[in-house]
Amino acid sequence: MANQTEIAVLGSGCFWCSEAVFQQLRGVLSVQSGYSGGHVQNPTYEQVCGKDTGHIEVIRIEFDPIVISYQDLLEIFFDTHDPTTPDRQGNDVGPQYASAIFWQSDEQKETATRVVGERQADFADPIVTKLLPAAPFWPAESYHDDYFSQHPNQSYCAFVISPKVEKFKKRHSDKLNS
Numbered sequence: 162m163a164n165q166t167e168i169a170v171l172g173s174g175c176f177w178c179s180e181a182v183f184q185q186l187r188g189v190l191s192v193q194s195g196y197s198g199g200h201v202q203n204p205t206y207e208q209v210c211g212k213d214t215g216h217i218e219v220i221r222i223e224f225d226p227i228v229i230s231y232q233d234l235l236e237i238f239f240d241t242h243d244p245t246t247p248d249r250q251g252n253d254v255g256p257q258y259a260s261a262i263f264w265q266s267d268e269q270k271e272t273a274t275r276v277v278g279e280r281q282a283d284f285a286d287p288i289v290t291k292l293l294p295a296a297p298f299w300p301a302e303s304y305h306d307d308y309f310s311q312h313p314n315q316s317y318c319a320f321v322i323s324p325k326v327e328k329f330k331k332r333h334s335d336k337l338n339s
Contacts, residue, residue, distance in 0.1 A: 164320050165189060167226050169234050170197055170298060172217040172261035172291075173242035174250025178322050179220045181309035182241050182329050188228025194308075195303040197263055203299050209257050217259045217291075221298050228337065231269055235262070235276045237336070240331070241329050245286035251321065258274045260290040263298075270294075 173179050176194035183192045191242040196209050199216030209216045210235060222234060243249055244260040273292050281288050309322045 162272075165221050165226070166229065167264050169222040169224060169231060170219050170263035170265065170295070171222065171234070171238050172197070172219040172263070173238055173244075174258045174260070174299065175220070175253050175321075176220050176305065177308040178250075178309060178325055180307070180314070181326050182237065183222055183226060183234070184307075185326075185330070185338055186224075186229055186234075186333075186336050187301070188225045188336075189290045190225060191223045193298075193304045195219055195221055196257075196299045196301065197271055197296045198255065198293060206302055206305070211253070212255045212257065212330060214325070216299070217261050218257050218301075219261065219263065220300070226231075230277060230302070231272055233336065235273060236280075237333055238262070239280045239283070242331055244280075244288045245284050246289040247289045260288075261293055262290060263293050263295055265295045274294050279313070286330055 180192050180194050183189055196216035197219045198202050199214040202216040204214045204216050208214050210268045226326060248259050250258050262273045264273050277288055277290060309318050312318050
């Protein structure tokens, strides 16, 4: 019997940052940047940045739940962004940067709801992460793929993504690919 994979769709601000983190996890088979939650078919980056499509920048993670659990992914999600700032991550501001979990099943919804409740104690301000039902996922343009690894010296990568990735690696070294 073949292993069953699962999908997680998470929005935690800029998808370049999220992709750079989740690609490094053992049990993660693929990470794709894209858009979800809006009302425009096949939106472009420019349309989403225009703030009127309703889309959130997300990553779509295909993972092996035998190797890494959905709960583990959510713990890392909460460790690698600020879930208390509505429509904002650092200097990135707008509805496309919302903290969001697009649950793909009733089981994922239950896990997400529980994890949000458990993690609230870790934050001084209320968690504002949106728990949303599965919605169409639209892949981002190909120039967003592997952005951090392709452009490590670009200023945003060097000053925003790199420190985030290093902090993540220290905290979750037990879950990294060899």
